[in-house]
Amino acid sequence: MKPLPAVGLASSILQIVDFGIKITSKEHKIYQPTESQAVENHAVLQAIVDYLFRLGTELDQNDLKRLSADSKSPKLSEAALQLLKLSDLAKEHNTTLIEGILQAQARGSYGDPKWQTGREALMSVWKKKDVKALKKKLQELKKEVDTALLIALRQYLDQSAETGLPVFSDDNAPGIHHTEKWQNEAMDAIHVNDWKPKSKKNVEEFSKHTQSLVLVESEARFAKDIFGKLYFPVLDDRVQNIPAPLDGTFEWLFEGSEESGTFMNWLASKDGQNLFWVTGNPGSGKSVLTKFLFRNSRTFPSLEAWSGASPGITAGFFFWKSGIELQKSSLGLLRSLLYESLQDMLYGPLQQDPGIIHWLFSDRWQQFISYGGGLGDFTFADIRKSFDLMIADASKKFLFVIDGLDELDGYPDAVVDLLLGAVKRNNVKIIASSRQSPAYQNAFEKRPALVIDRRANDDIQTYVKNILSQDEKFRRLRSQHSDEKLEMYLIKEIVHKADGVILWAVLATENVLYGIGDLDDLASLQSRVESLPADMDGLLLRVYQSINPDDLQQAARLFSLVNAHGYPDLLGLSFANDTDTKSSLSAEVRLLKDADLTQRIADMMLLLQNQCRGFLSIFEVTPEGDDEEEEDVLGAAKPDHLKVNYRHRIIRDFILEPKLETQLNAMTLDQGFDTDEQWANASLWALKTLPAKEPLQIWDKLAWCIEYALRLEEKDGKVRLTYLDEVGRAAINERQDLINSHSSDLPDGATAENFLDIAVWLNLIGYVRIKAKDADRKVVKHAIEYHRTIKKRLGQGGEEKWIGDRRRLKIVYVRTAPELDNLLDYYAKPAISRMTAPKPFVEVQEFI
Template sequence: MDPLSALSVAAGVVQFVDFAFRLVSGTREIMKSRSGFACDVNTLDAIARDALGLSGALAASPSLASSNTTLQALVRECKTIADDLLAVLDKLRANEKKKWSCFVAAVRTVWSKGKVDEFVTRLGKVQTQISTHMHFLLLNYMNMQSVQIYALRENAQRLGMEDQNRIVKLRDVVVTRLERLSKEASKTQEDVQRLMESLESNAPKQTTDHPTHSGLSLDLTNYFSRVIKQLAEEQSLMTMNQEFLESLYFSKIKARERKIESAHAKTFGWIFRSSVSDGSKTLSFAQWLREGFGTFWIQGKAGSGKSTLMKFICSHTTTKGLLRVWAGSKRLITAKFFFWNAGTALQKSREGLLRSLLFEILRKCPELIPRVSNNQKAPFLRRGLYSHADDEELWSQEELMEAYRSLVACCDEVDVKFCFFIDGLDEFEEERKTHSDLIETLRILAASQNIKFCVSSRPWTVFSDAFGDDPDRLLKLEDLTRDDIRSYVHEKFNENNQFRLLSTDNPHYAGLIEDITVQAQGVFLWVFLVVRDLLEGFSHSDTIHTMRRRLERFPAELEQFFQHMIDSIPAIYLPHMARTL
C-alpha cells in the first residue's frame, strides 16, 4: 500500500478517535448546542449522525482494501466503537425531554463507570496503535525514498545540475519531524490516563485537552500527507529533468575542451584590459562583455592559440563578472562548445552544438526543462538512463531547433540573459552542409536581444563576410600575442640549466628569445614546436652560431614545418611512419 493511501485511512481513524475523545472529555465545541444551552435531544441527533458518518466513511474508504492487516484491524475496532457509541445515543434519545450538563453525565445513566473507563481505554489503545503503526510506515517509506533521493542527487551532481538540494531538504524535514514524533509518542498513554482520572467524578471538568494533541494527531497526519505528496512530485519532476538532460548529453561532450592546453600563466591577461591596441584600432573585448551585443569574432591563423584563448575566457572569473554587469537584474547563463573536426560527428556538427548549448543551459536552469520539453518527450524515452550508445540518433535537427525556440521564447518572461562561447567554426563538418549553413543556424540562435555570442575561427572569407563588418566586435589574435609569446619563450628557456649557463657566458643566446618572437607571427603552435627543438640544442651545448642555424631551418608556416618534420625522418622509418599516420 502506498504511503498516501495509508495516511488517508489513518487520517480517518485519527479523526474518529479525535471525535470520540471530544465527546467524553466534554469539550464546549461539541457539548453545547448551537443556541448555547446544555446538551439536548437535538444535539444528540447531530452527534449520532456525525458518529455514523465518520465510521461509515472510514469503513468505505477505497484505500482500505489494499491496506495491511494492522490498519484493517484498527478500522474494524473503530467501527465497533462507533456501534457501541450509537447504541448509547439511541437510548439517550429515547428520553427526549431530559437535558444534561455534559455528555459524560448523560452516558453515566446508561453505562457504569467501568464501562466508561473501558470506552476511554479502547480509544487510547486505538490512538496509540495508529500512531505507532503510521510512525513505522513513514520511517520505512522515508528509508526507501532516501536511497532513491540520494541516487537522484548523485546523478544530478554528475550532470552538473544546479539547485537540486530542495528535494533533500524536504526529505530531511520529514525525517526530523518523524524523529521528534518518536520522542513524544510516550506522552499518548499519559494523556489517556490523565483523561480517565478527570472522569472519576460524575461531572468532569470542561477541557479542550485530549490525547490526540500528541502522537499522530489529525493535523500531523494531514501534514505528512501534504509533504509526502510534495516529495513524490519533486522526485517525479527531478527524474523527468534528469532523463531530458541525459538525452542531450553525449559521451564526448567535454572531450575537446579537456584536450586543449590551459593558457600559460602569464599569457592572455591583456584580453580584459579596458582597451587593447593592435596597431590600427582600439579593441575592447571587456567592453563588449560588459555592455555589448551581437557576435564578437576572434580570428586567428591556425595554431595561433584561438582555442586556448577561448578556454581561458570561458573559465576566467573576470568574464563572469563583466557579463553580470551586462545581465543586470536578470539571471546570467553561459554555455560553450568547441568544434573539433578530428572528433566524432557530434563534436563537429550543428546537432552537437545545439545539444551542448541546451544541455549547458538546462543543467543550470532545470526549472526551464518542463517548458522546453513540453513537445519533446520522445527523445529521452528511446534509451535508458546513462546509456549513450546511440548518441547520434536521439535527436533530429528539427526537434533540437524547436526545443531551442521554446527556450528563446521564454527567456524574456523568466528574466534570463545568455552568452555563448563557440570555438573553431572552421572545424565544423557535416554531411551536405557548408559553413554558410552553420552561420545561418547561429543567426537563428541569436534571435533574441538577451542572447549574444563570442565565436572564434580562422580568417576565412565566409566568416569575415558574416562577422567582420564591425571593428568593435573583432579581434585579430596574432597581432596581440607578441608579448605572450616572448614571455612563454623566456620562461621555457630559463627553466633549462644549460641555457642559463650558456647565456651567462654569451649574451647572444638571450637574443634568440626575440628572434623567435618576431618569426612566430603570432602562431603559438609554431613557437611550441620550435622551442622544443631548440631546447634539445641547449642540451648538446650548441654554439650560438649552430642555434641560429637551427632556427633558420624552421619554415615560417606550419604546413611547411610539418613537411620539414616528415622529411627529417630517416628513410628506414618511413614505412612505419606511414602506417602510424
C-alpha cells in the same frame, strides 16, 4: 536525515501502481503532440514496456529490499515487512501488465489506427473483465501501501517523540532530496492532523499526500532522463584538451590595449552588437584564447555592467574535428549549451525550480506522464525549439562561448542561422571563434572582432624568452658562450618567422632546443633558426624528418593506433602498443598492480615525448560524477583520465596527408602491424583489469572486444573463437558473483550466464555455429531464452543504444540466419529427441 527506507520502497511500489492504473483506465488518454508528429502504436507500447521494466528494476534495487536480504541488518518493523510483501505483489502485477502490453504490440501492425488509451491496446488481447480485474487489484494495492506507509511514519514520529531525536530535516538545505522534502511534509501533516492508520478517513486523507509523492518522483525522474539525453560522456573532453595559455600571454586583453578596449567594451555594451568573432590563422591560438575567456573572473565586471540585476548564465561548446560525431556537430553544440545552462539554473546560484525542464520540453513531459514516452533521441530541429524557448526568457542573460566553428562536420548554414538568430535577443551574447573561412567571414565580418595573430607577436616573444630561460641545456650553453645581442636576435627571428602563429613558434623553439649538443654555441643555434622553414607544413616536415629511423618506426605505430581509435586513454594506448598481441589471453582477471600501472604510464609518456617529438600530446579529462576522492597511483591524475591525441589539428592534418600517411602505413605493414588486432588485445586487457565498481561497467569494454573480433574475422574469414571465449570468461564467468550482487550495465530483463547468451542475442553466427554443437543443452536453452527476452525487452530499434557506432556489430546484428535458429532448437532438445530429429546442416567457418 535521509529519507526512510520505508518511504523509498513505498514510493517505488506506488510508481508501479499509479502507472498501471493509468494504463488500464479508459479515462487516461495517450498524449500525442500533434497529428503530424503522432507516435505509432508499437512505439507507444514499447515506451510503456520500457517504463514498466524500469520501475520493476528500481523496485528490486530499493534500500529496504537490500536491508531485508542482509542477515546483519537489524530486525525490520511490521510496517516494513508489510511493504516488502506488497512489493512482491506489485512486481507480480507489473509482470502481468508487461506481458499484456507485449502481446498487444505483437498483434499490432504499422498504420493501425492510433490507440487512444493503453486500455484499448490491452483489450485487443485480453478480455474486458481481465483488464478491470487488474485495475481493481492495483487500486486495492494502493490502499494497502498507503496504510503501511502511514503506520511506518506514525511509528517513526512516536519513537522520535519518546527519544527526543530530531524528526525533520532542513527543507532549505542545499541538495536536499525531493523524497526527503515530501517526507517532511507528510510527517508534518500526520502530526498536525493526528492521522491514525486505523481510521479509514485518515488513510484517505494521507492518500492524497502519497499521490503527490508519485508526482514528485516522476518529475525528478523526467529531469534526470532529460539531462541524460542532453549529456554525453566526452562533452568536456575538447575544452580539457586545449592547453592553458603560455605564461605571460593574453595579458594585453586586460591592459588597456586597443583590442582590450574593443573586447571589454563589447562585453559591457547594450548596443545590440551581441556577437564577437575571434579569428586568425591556423595555430594562432584561437582555441587557447577562447578557453581563457570562458568563465574568466576578470571579465565579470564588464559582463555585470551588461547583465545588471539579471542572473547570468554561461555555457560553452568547443568543436573538435578529431572527436566523435557529437563533438563536431550542430546537435552536439545545442545539447551541450542546454545541458550546461540548465545545470547552471538548477544547481548553480539560481537554484531554479526543476519545473523549467517540463516547460522547455513540454511535449516530451506530457508523453512521459502519459505513457512513459518522450525519451527518444533529440534531433537538431527538436532541440532547437527548446533552446529558443530557453533564451526567450528575457529575465536571464546568457553568454555562450563557442570555439572552432570551422571544425564543424557538415554545412555551417544551420549553425550560422542559430547564432545570428540568438544574438538578435538583447539577453544573449556569443563569443565565437573560427578560421577566416568564407562562410564565417560573410556572416561575421561586420561584427566586433579580434584577429588574434595581429596581437600574437608580443605573446610569442614572451613565450620564447620564458622557455629559453627555463631550458637547462640553453642555460648551460649561455653560460659558456654569452652573447646578449645574438640571443635577442634568435628570439626576434623566431617571432618574425612565426608571423603571429604561436604554434609555429612553440614547435620551432622545441626543435631548436631539442638538437642542442655539447659542441653547440649561440652561433650554431642562429644557423639552425635561420634555416627553419617559415611555413607550418615545412616546419612539420623538418621535425618529422629529424626523427631517427628507429624512433620513426615506433612513432608510425602510435600514429596508426591513434588514427584508428580517435583519442585513446594513455593506459589503453599502452596495451594497444604491446608487441605481443596475444598478451591479454593469458592475463588474469584482476586490477593491475600499482607498480605495473605506474611503469606502463611512465613508459608511454617517455615514448610520446621522445619518439613522437611533440606530435602527440597527453591531456587530462575529468568525467562527470567521477569519484575524486579515489586514490590513484600517480598522485595526480588517474590513468583512465589521461588521454592521447594530436597536439593540434594542423599536425593531425599533416600526418593524414595522403603521401605521408601512405609512407607511415608502409612502415607499420612491414612490421606486420594491424591496428584492429592491437586494439582487440587492448580491449581485452581493459576488460580484464576493469575495477569492480557499483554499478559494474562491463558493456562498453565487452562490446569493443566483440567489434574488434568481428573486424578481424571480416579480413580473413576466421572466427576468433579463443579470443571470444576469453572475452566471455572475463566479462561474465569470472564476474558472475559481482553481476549477481551489483547493478550492472548489461541489458536488464535477463541475466547473461554465458558468452553464448550474448553471442546468440547479437547474432554472432560464426561463433554460435561452432559452440552450439558442444555446449550443454541447458546452456543452449538459456541462450535461446536470453535472446528472446532481450529482444522483447528492447523492442524494435532498442538495440541501437547497445551497438552504438560499432560498424561490424551493426552489420552482423541485422543479418538473417534462419538455419541458426534451427540449429539452436536442435541442440536444445533432449538427447533422445535428437535421435529422431533431422540434424540441420550448417557450414562451420575456420576458427583460431
